[in-house]
Amino acid sequence: MxxxxxxxxxxxxxxxxxxxxxxxxxxxxxxxxxxxxxxxxxxxxxxxxxxxxxxxxxxxxxxxxxxxxxxxxxxxxxxxxxxxxxxxxxxxxxxxxxxxxxxxxxxxxxxxxxxxxxxxxxxxxxxxxxxxxxxxxxxxxxxxxxxxxxxxxxxxxxxxxxxxxxxxxxxxxxxxxxxxxxxxxxxxxxxxxxxxxxxxxKITLEYEAFSEIAENNRSETIVLAGSMIGDIWYAPGGESYFAQLINDAGVNYQYKDTKGTASLQLSIEQILKDNEHTSFWINPGLSSKEKILAINPKIKFLDAFKENTYCYSSQQSKFWEQSAAMPHLLLKDLIHIFHPEINLEEELYFYRKVN
Amino acid sequence: MTIAKKHSVLSILLILGLPLFAVIHLFAGQIDVSFNDVINGLFNYNENIVNQLIIREIRFPRMLIAIIAGASLSVAGLLMQTLFNNPLAGPYVLGINSGSSLFVALSIMTGIPFFTSELGLISNALIGAFIFGLIILFFSRMVKTQVSLLLVGLMLGSFISAFVSLLQSVSNAQELKIFTLWALGSLQKVSFEQLPIIIAVALIGILSVFLIVKPLNILVLGETEAKLLGVNIRKTRLIIIAITAILTGLVTAFCGPIAFVGLAVPNLVRILFKTQNHSLLVFASLLFGGMFILICDIIIQFLEPYFMLPINVLTSMIGAPLVIFFILKRLK
CATH class of the missing domain: 3.40.50.1980 (Nitrogenase molybdenum iron protein domain)
Known part of the structure; x- marks a missing residue:
């Protein structure tokens, strides 16, 4: 009182x-x-x-x-x-x-x-x-x-x-x-x-330098991003910062031609059909294949899941806290993943392979 | 048209309707598939062909679980309504579904090793349904009337819901999201490999119902009359609750909670068939229930390009107005 x-x-x-x-x-x-x-x-x-x-x-x-x-x-x-x-x-x-x-x-x-x-x-x-x-x-x-x-x-x-x-x-x-x-x-x-x-x-210069290296080594590799929550696959929109990041890494984002920055909502059928020839899947939301399959067993039919899935999930706090202010390191990681032929020498900073 | 003829016509419509909607369901969805894709996907499967993979691993299990979920929940609802002599009863009123929810909530939102073990969501939902089925069985031996048991079930459900809400309020965003999504229900989690066990359990539950048709028909007259006519009320009650736990637990475990079907379908079947013969009511509830969820899921697939509608939401949106319509029609 x-x-x-x-x-x-x-x-x-x-x-x-x-x-x-x-x-x-x-x-x-x-x-x-x-x-x-x-x-x-x-x-x-x-x-x-x-x-x-x-x-x-x-x-x-x-x-x-x-x-x-x-x-x-x-x-x-x-x-x-x-x-x-x-x-x-x-x-x-x-x-x-x-x-x-x-x-x-x-x-x-x-x-x-x-x-x-x-x-x-x-x-x-x-x-x-x-x-x-x-x-x-x-x-x-x-x-x-x-x-x-x-x-x-x-x-x-x-x-x-x-x-x-x-x-x-x-x-x-x-x-x-x-x-x-x-x-x-x-x-x-x-x-x-x-x-x-x-x-x-400083980071702008570094980002642009990495982007130039990736552009000089641009490949036809297709990349899928996002994860399944419930029955819906949420993928970054074609005009989102992450779509830009994948493009700057010298590869093709599967949904690069979609409009807007908001996440796309896709069915698992659509994902499987669209990603027959996709080589990499990044940001699955979980850090192990076992956990991913426990949440959605049908992911096993995605070819990229078998060999080339990369996540930041084991260090989520680090990713969410630092990646926005360190896009040069994010880009460097992606180039490291998508272009093994470019010898960047250093370890991945945010990402790691999902096993 | 005589009653018998009307029953025959309705039964034929249901017998033809279920496979018809099952086939439509297989061809629904955003990806166009051919008749050959369907045949090959089921009988000459090559997992390297995406359309065949979609049929075998996604659409066929989804279609089958829709039928099983609809049939199981409808029959469970019918059993509850007959047991309690109350059209508002359903598989949810006994707290069996809430038991599943509680165990799933515990598995997602606590760090307790037992709940977060390898068992996973499906096992936890099943265990929850059976444990709370057993609790209800225990109470059913203690209380003398169906109304008391109904009240115990409702209170148990409320108690568990409060506990689940408490867990939700202290969980983090990711856990809350997983639980909320589970609570919306889904027909897409079942794999082709899981189908045999699901079908086997559903068949055990459903076939058992046909063994108690006679006491069910007598129970409609009321508990006292049924006793006078020689029905072992306690034993019948135990069997009904056990079957309900199996059927509801199975569906909740593999699809999450799907509300309203168990309440709406048996009522609609009763209104359409105007009979208390449980042979017919069980048979019609099975077919109508399966067809009801199939139709709901076809609508969901049709709407998928625009937005994703959870099954639990649509069953209620369609079921509630249907029941109101039929009730008003009957009152006229």
């Missing part, structure tokens, strides 16, 4: 003092420089005299969905409910700004895990059932969440309390480097803009 009596006036205070504005620091903004986003198409970042103006763009229409004024700082308290942005925060060594993640069991970064052990990071669970009080208690001022076109739960209340909520659409980008470019947003917020830009430029 006492807590409630304290909490209500605080709420009223915030609701009176703050306008409904998505900002973590309010001030007059003079637009100065628009930072180039060469590959990402779902956000714009404009440098102002006091920080940044971030425009989150709708993946469907390209229109500005949300405008947020942000101040770069090494002192933010961030709840990041997306694995990919956790990976980017780790690359920029700003893990200390995290106060919350979705589920600590899915975290790969050792430092984040160590901070969790010290009770300085909390697990918030799935965003649909997230606790409002737990968020307030964490004193977070920024929340990253995977936008699905829906508002974040309790969004209005949280914004009245001064918490900036940022939908992340990296997963809707249709180029691997587009996904990676979201590190610039993370850099701008965490005060590591220069490091983020430098990192992105």
């Amino acid at each position: 006492i807590k409630l009596l304290i909490f209500i006036p605080i709420l009223l205070l915030f609701s009176c003092q703050r306008e409904q504005n998505d900002s973590c620091c309010k001030s007059d903004v003079n637009e100065t420089i628009t930072l180039n986003t060469n590959y990402a198409s779902n956000f714009d970042l404009i440098k102002t005299n006091v920080g940044y103006k971030l425009n989150i763009l709708s993946p469907e229409t390209g229109d500005v969905e949300k405008t947020i004024s942000i101040s770069p700082s090494a002192e933010h308290k961030i709840i990041s409910l997306t694995s990919t942005l956790n990976g980017m925060i780790s690359i920029l060594n700003e893990q200390h700004q995290l106060v919350g993640v979705s589920n600590i069991d899915y975290i790969y970064d050792t430092l984040i895990k160590n901070i969790y052990v010290k009770n300085e990071i909390a697990s918030f669970g799935d965003e649909t059932s997230i606790s409002l009080e737990k968020i307030i208690n964490s004193k977070a001022d920024i929340i990253f969440y995977s936008g699905f076109g829906e508002k974040f739960p309790h969004q209005e209340k949280l914004e009245k309390l001064g918490i900036t909520i940022i939908p992340i659409y990296d997963w809707r980008e249709n180029h691997p480097l587009g996904k990676a470019e979201w590190i610039k947003l993370v850099g701008a917020i965490t005060g590591k803009e220069k490091e983020a830009v430098d990192y992105f430029d």
Whole structure:
């Protein structure tokens, strides 16, 4: 009761003092420089005299969905409910700004895990059932969440309390480097803009170099991706980032001619018929043939399953956390798998063969 | 038209309808197959020819399990409705199906070695159905009336559902997804190699029903009258529950839960045939049930290019309006 009596006036205070504005620091903004986003198409970042103006763009229409004024700082308290942005925060060594993640069991970064052990990071669970009080208690001022076109739960209340909520659409980008470019947003917020830009430029060069090697060795090999969940095979759409990745690896994605970035839904009959001559199957969702067959025994009729199935499943957390920000290593792995004739010398980083 | 003639016409329609829809089912689907593909796929199989592989490994098991699931659930529903003298009874009310769900949920969502062992989902569903069948059998010896047993079954089902919900609330996204998909039902999990055992178990269950037709016919008169006419109520009840556990457990194990068929089909058969003769009701429920799921699955295959519809969803969507229609027609 006492807590409630304290909490209500605080709420009223915030609701009176703050306008409904998505900002973590309010001030007059003079637009100065628009930072180039060469590959990402779902956000714009404009440098102002006091920080940044971030425009989150709708993946469907390209229109500005949300405008947020942000101040770069090494002192933010961030709840990041997306694995990919956790990976980017780790690359920029700003893990200390995290106060919350979705589920600590899915975290790969050792430092984040160590901070969790010290009770300085909390697990918030799935965003649909997230606790409002737990968020307030964490004193977070920024929340990253995977936008699905829906508002974040309790969004209005949280914004009245001064918490900036940022939908992340990296997963809707249709180029691997587009996904990676979201590190610039993370850099701008965490005060590591220069490091983020430098990192992105570096991996872009590496990605393009690997892509060129693959292009010079392009083959007619056909690749299938995705996995069966229930009776439905979910395969990346022909305009998705993963289809682009397979193309950049110098081979042909089976469903490269389909439209859209959303996953295709196919029946097992269609998969078997379409993939008679497919050589590789990647991302089966499970790490052993035994597990795959237990879930769907009919997969055994897929020729590629017998010899050439590669997964990241044994290291799912690593893949989801790092692959978005390390597309050059992802591409390198795929070239390694699809072009054994190219001697890349190093071990696979994300993938391994399914046995 | 006399009743006997009407029964003959309806029976002939069902006898012809089932194989007709079975053949249509074999040719349904996104991949076009020829008559030769079907014949070769079944009798001269070459797994290197994709169309033959699709027929033998996908469509034929799917067609057969559709018939078996429909027939088994319908007969199980008929038995429950006769036992409880209640048209709202079905194989689900005794908690047998919930038992399967519980064991599948445990196998997916807990790290307990027994449940996550090599047994897999199918075995766990079967074990769950039989354990809860045994529990119901135990209660059936303790309670005196069918209504009490029906209530025990309903309460058991509710209790298990609450426990399954608890497991779901603490499971991770992947586990939740697997369980949710299992709960939607599927006719596509059965392989050609599994068919003999499925057919054998289904036949044992179904043929056993014909052995208790006489007590079933008398049970319709009510428990007291049946006792007066010399029916061993307790023994009959045990046999009915055992058969229901076998048939429901079999279907749930291989297809996941398929709701509504066990409730809708026997009611529709009763309305169409207007008889209490269980020889005829069992026979018609078998054929009608098989045909019902076949038709549902043909619709699913027709819609596959646009969206994937789970079998459990479609059986309810078709079954519920059908029952309402027939009930209203009968009331007129």
